[in-house]
Amino acid sequence: MFSLSICFISFIFLFFAGLILFMGGFYFALNDLVYFIEWDIITLNSASVVMTFLFDWMSLIFMGFVFFISSLVILYSDDYMQGDLNINRFILLVLMFVLSMMFLIISLNMISILLGWDGLGLVSYCLVIYYQNVSSYNAGMLTVLSNRVGDVALLMVIAWMINFGSWNYVYYLDFLQSSFEMGLISFLVVLAAVTSSAQIPFSSWLPAAMAAPTPVSALVHSSTLVTAGVYLLIRFSPAFDDWLNIFLLVISGLTMFMAGLGANFEYDLKSIIALSTLSQLGLMISAVSVGFVAMAFFHLLTHALFKALLFMCAGVIIHTMKDSQDIRFMGNLSIQMPFTSVCLGVSSFALCGMPFLAGFYSKDLILEAVSLSYINLVGFFLFFASTGLTVCYSFRLFYYTFCGDFNSSSFYSISDDNPNMLCGMFGLMMVAVFGGSLLSWVILHTPVVVCLPFYLSFLIIFVSLLGGWFGFELSKLGLGSSLISLSYYKSVVFSGSMWFMPYFSTYGVSLRPLLLGYHSLKISDLGWAERLGGQGMFWFLIHLSGVNQWWQYNSLKLFLMFFVMWVIVLMFIII
Numbered sequence: 001m002f003s004l005s006i007c008f009i010s011f012i013f014l015f016f017a018g019l020i021l022f023m024g025g026f027y028f029a030l031n032d033l034v035y036f037i038e039w040d041i042i043t044l045n046s047a048s049v050v051m052t053f054l055f056d057w058m059s060l061i062f063m064g065f066v067f068f069i070s071s072l073v074i075l076y077s078d079d080y081m082q083g084d085l086n087i088n089r090f091i092l093l094v095l096m097f098v099l100s101m102m103f104l105i106i107s108l109n110m111i112s113i114l115l116g117w118d119g120l121g122l123v124s125y126c127l128v129i130y131y132q133n134v135s136s137y138n139a140g141m142l143t144v145l146s147n148r149v150g151d152v153a154l155l156m157v158i159a160w161m162i163n164f165g166s167w168n169y170v171y172y173l174d175f176l177q178s179s180f181e182m183g184l185i186s187f188l189v190v191l192a193a194v195t196s197s198a199q200i201p202f203s204s205w206l207p208a209a210m211a212a213p214t215p216v217s218a219l220v221h222s223s224t225l226v227t228a229g230v231y232l233l234i235r236f237s238p239a240f241d242d243w244l245n246i247f248l249l250v251i252s253g254l255t256m257f258m259a260g261l262g263a264n265f266e267y268d269l270k271s272i273i274a275l276s277t278l279s280q281l282g283l284m285i286s287a288v289s290v291g292f293v294a295m296a297f298f299h300l301l302t303h304a305l306f307k308a309l310l311f312m313c314a315g316v317i318i319h320t321m322k323d324s325q326d327i328r329f330m331g332n333l334s335i336q337m338p339f340t341s342v343c344l345g346v347s348s349f350a351l352c353g354m355p356f357l358a359g360f361y362s363k364d365l366i367l368e369a370v371s372l373s374y375i376n377l378v379g380f381f382l383f384f385a386s387t388g389l390t391v392c393y394s395f396r397l398f399y400y401t402f403c404g405d406f407n408s409s410s411f412y413s414i415s416d417d418n419p420n421m422l423c424g425m426f427g428l429m430m431v432a433v434f435g436g437s438l439l440s441w442v443i444l445h446t447p448v449v450v451c452l453p454f455y456l457s458f459l460i461i462f463v464s465l466l467g468g469w470f471g472f473e474l475s476k477l478g479l480g481s482s483l484i485s486l487s488y489y490k491s492v493v494f495s496g497s498m499w500f501m502p503y504f505s506t507y508g509v510s511l512r513p514l515l516l517g518y519h520s521l522k523i524s525d526l527g528w529a530e531r532l533g534g535q536g537m538f539w540f541l542i543h544l545s546g547v548n549q550w551w552q553y554n555s556l557k558l559f560l561m562f563f564v565m566w567v568i569v570l571m572f573i574i575i
Helices: 006-031 057-081 087-106 111-128 132-166 180-197 204-209 214-220 225-238 242-263 269-290 293-320 338-352 358-372 377-402 419-443 454-475 481-487 488-497 500-505 507-532 534-553 554-573
Strands: 035-044 049-054
Touching: 006 087, 006 419, 035 358, 049 111, 057 087, 057 214, 057 293, 057 338, 057 419, 057 454, 087 111, 087 214, 087 225, 087 377, 111 132, 111 180, 111 204, 111 214, 111 225, 111 338, 132 180, 132 204, 132 225, 132 338, 180 225, 180 242, 204 269, 204 500, 214 293, 214 488, 225 269, 225 293, 242 269, 242 377, 242 488, 269 358, 269 377, 293 338, 293 358, 293 419, 338 377, 338 419, 338 454, 358 377, 358 454, 377 454, 454 488, 507 534, 534 554
Parallel strands: none
Antiparallel strands: 035 049
């Protein structure tokens, strides 16, 4: 029986609002409707600030997904955050997060987009530091400072768009496509999107944000903060020049490959899923850069479904393992947690692109369209190698977690006995199975036929099977199996540490300025400034008075002359 708590009220409201928006998006897509709602706030020197809301099939379906996933995450949080005394504050922060995302989705005005963007950044900082300790604080600072780069880029976009007389970007996408101003604005938008979606070189904040509670991770990594950048790129994509698309393809392709490689060396359960998010974000942005905008949006929606489910399953496992996230301590959980095992299996297979699950309809279509398009060998390799690595780390995680022997202590009580958690997971599992086919009927109106040679059609299956076999072999490696890691120590450290990106984002940015500040303090403030300033003057006067005293004590004639002189002066003053 549900208690009438803030969790249950929020769940009911968001769930039904999500369903209504979802149905509205279907209706708008079938009837090809677009509604603008404008509110003129202020007009200043021929530049008008107009709050413009755009309601089309894309914004309504995405908003419906955000509300639907948020509702199930809040229901899940009712059990997950059960012992927390501040659960009401937590739920209100999550609701503010969803509200900021809603502003960003429906806004056409750069000022209101910045309002939603800054709301996402600020609330994500509050949620990452929710567990108040040093590691959470460091992760929160890394998150918020990385996203500040995107905020500054959007502020510069607002400053440049004042030349156009309006901040509604949709009016200028086609009209000023090849102009210098639009090229600069597009580059700044790409910079903002790259920081929000954690592409190279801003990738290090995404695994660091795992310091947040698991329900927040399920929301952030599925449909809110990290997808905000992809959504902005999808909206701005008509204005991108060829050089910008090539730049995006290189950055996102390398991110996709780097995250897939790093996840195979990771032993932290949440970090593996975070790196899989990074890999899928790279796939979406690569699809946008190649020109498959509708397919990128399709994958954005299907990814939101199974990634939220993956994080929920990880949260249940961490909850029952008494807050242990190391997959080496797990094993044989399929016997004790059958429902969670089924949900994790469904979401992992959907992530790999298993036929007829949600991820298959979007991911397979993107890969086949890439095979059909004009793309060079490097881009082709990054797409298909990243797909194989995705299957590899998914199978490795599944074997480590649910097969073999239980590797923790003997006296453990593990079971699926949290009703709210299981309800949220069941709802997401249903849409992770059926959502892909449903969305493909709505988003892809006309049937798409991709004609490829046999070896290209079979390449996706071959790469996936090869990746699954590699994942199985990796799962059999023990902690020190013939010390393979030490044989290739440098390459393992390079691949497993996200190509040293966390070091570049922390020490690389802060070390030199801090050293410069230390040396300037030591040499200037505590050095020559003291020597030539206050302390130097003090010691000079002390020395001068000492010389004067010595001079007077050692010359009686001078001493008496000064004495007589002061007596005469005093007499003149008195008279």
